[in-house]
Amino acid sequence: MLLSKTSEYGIRAMLHLAGIGGREYVSVKRISETLDISFHFLTKIFQQLARAGLISSYRGPNGGVRLEGDAKTITLRAVVIALDGPDLFTKCVLGLPGCTEDRPCPLHDHWATSRSEIENMLGEKSLDEVGQDLRSGGYRLKAGAEWTGS
Amino acid sequence: MLLSKTSEYGIRAMLHLAGIGGREYVSVKRISETLDISFHFLTKIFQQLARAGLISSYRGPNGGVRLEGDAKTITLRAVVIALDGPDLFTKCVLGLPGCTEDRPCPLHDHWATSRSEIENMLGEKSLDEVGQDLRSGGYRLKAGAEWTGS
DNA sequence: CAGTTTTAAGACAATTTTATCGGTTATGTT
DNA sequence: AACATAACCGATAAAATTGTCTTAAAACTG
Numbered sequence: 001m002l003l004s005k006t007s008e009y010g011i012r013a014m015l016h017l018a019g020i021g022g023r024e025y026v027s028v029k030r031i032s033e034t035l036d037i038s039f040h041f042l043t044k045i046f047q048q049l050a051r052a053g054l055i056s057s058y059r060g061p062n063g064g065v066r067l068e069g070d071a072k073t074i075t076l077r078a079v080v081i082a083l084d085g086p087d088l089f090t091k092c093v094l095g096l097p098g099c100t101e102d103r104p105c106p107l108h109d110h111w112a113t114s115r116s117e118i119e120n121m122l123g124e125k126s127l128d129e130v131g132q133d134l135r136s137g138g139y140r141l142k143a144g145a146e147w148t149g150s
Numbered sequence: 151m152l153l154s155k156t157s158e159y160g161i162r163a164m165l166h167l168a169g170i171g172g173r174e175y176v177s178v179k180r181i182s183e184t185l186d187i188s189f190h191f192l193t194k195i196f197q198q199l200a201r202a203g204l205i206s207s208y209r210g211p212n213g214g215v216r217l218e219g220d221a222k223t224i225t226l227r228a229v230v231i232a233l234d235g236p237d238l239f240t241k242c243v244l245g246l247p248g249c250t251e252d253r254p255c256p257l258h259d260h261w262a263t264s265r266s267e268i269e270n271m272l273g274e275k276s277l278d279e280v281g282q283d284l285r286s287g288g289y290r291l292k293a294g295a296e297w298t299g300s
Numbered sequence: 301c302a303g304t305t306t307t308a309a310g311a312c313a314a315t316t317t318t319a320t321c322g323g324t325t326a327t328g329t330t
Numbered sequence: 331a332a333c334a335t336a337a338c339c340g341a342t343a344a345a346a347t348t349g350t351c352t353t354a355a356a357a358c359t360g
Contacts, residue, residue: 008245015256041349059307060357095158097293106280106289110271117267121260130256139256143247191319210327211335
C-alpha cells in the first residue's frame with residue numbers, strides 16, 4: 001500500500017475542504033459524516049495537519065477546520081509528509097539504510113524514477129487546482145457518492 | 151511505505167538467489183545470515199513464494215530453496231503480488247472501492263500514470279537480468295555490505 | 301453564569317504487521 | 331538404525347497501525 005489510511009483520509013478531507021472553497025470553518029463532525037470517516041480518527045488527523053500548519057482550527061459553535069493560508073500553495077505532497085513522514089520520498093525501496101548513488105541497491109535508479117513520478121503527482125498540483133476540478137464535477141471522494149465537493 | 155517488510159525481504163532474497171545463479175539449493179538459514187534477515191520470518195516468506203510457484207524447496211541435508219523454472223521469466227512484480235497481493239497494482243490510491251474511469255477520484259488518472267511507472271519498474275526486468283547486474287558488481291542487498299551476490 | 305457546541309488530548313482497544321519459538325516431517329549420511 | 335540437516339507448520343509475542351471512548355478546554359448562546 002502506497003499510503004497509510006491516515007494519509008488516505010487526510011488527503012480526502014483536505015481535497016474536500018479545497019472543493020468547498022471559501023474561508024469558513026467546517027466542523028470535523030460534518031466532514032467525517034460527509035466522507036464516511038471515523039470522527040475521532042479524523043480529529044487526530046486534523047490535529048497533525050494543524051501542527052504542520054496546513055490547516056487552522058477553531059473551537060466552539062461555528063468552529064471547525066479550514067485550510068490555512070493560501071490553498072494555491074498547499075500540495076498533497078505536504079499533506080503526506082505531515083501525516084506519513086517523508087520516508088516515501090527519501091527511503092530506499094528495499095529499506096536499506098545508506099542506499100546512495102555510490103552504494104546503490106539494484107533498484108536504486110529505477111526507484112528514483114518512479115519515486116519522482118509519484119512526487120510529481122502529489123506535488124505539482126495545488127489543493128486549489130484540485131478543488132476547482134472537484135467543483136467542475138465528475139469526481140468523488142467517498143465510496144458510492146457521485147460528488148462530495150460540498 | 152510502498153512495500154511491506156515481507157516484500158522488501160522477499161525481493162532481496164530473490165535477487166540474492168538470482169545473483170548467485172545456478173540451480174543448486176541454498177539453505178534459508180544461509181540466506182538469512184548473508185542478508186541479515188530473521189531466519190524464521192524469511193522461512194515463511196519462502197513458503198509463500200513456493201506456493202506461488204516462484205521457488206522450489208527441498209528438505210534435508212543440502213536442501214534449501216532455488217528459483218523455480220527459468221529465472222528469465224520471473225519478475226519482481228510477480229514476487230510483490232505473491233507476497234503483498236495485487237492491491238498496489240489495482241486499488242485506488244485513496245482506497246475508494248469502485249474507483250473507475252466512470253466514477254474516478256480526483257487522483258485517478260494521475261495515479262494510473264505513477265502506478266504503471268512502478269509496475270514497469272518491477273515488471274520489465276527479469277530476475278535473471280538483475281542477477282547479471284549483481285554479478286557485475288557495484289550493487290548491494292544488505293546494509294553495510296559492498297556486494298551480496300554470492 | 302449555566303448550558304451547548306466544538307476541537308484537543310490522552311487512554312484504551314482491536315487489528316494487522318512483523319518477528320520469535322518449538323515441534324514435526326522429510327531427506328541424506330554414517 | 332541412528333543421527334544430522336533443513337524445510338514445514340502452528341502458536342505465540344511484540345510492535346505498529348487503526349479505531350474508539352472519555353474527559354478536558356475553548357467559544358458561543360441565552
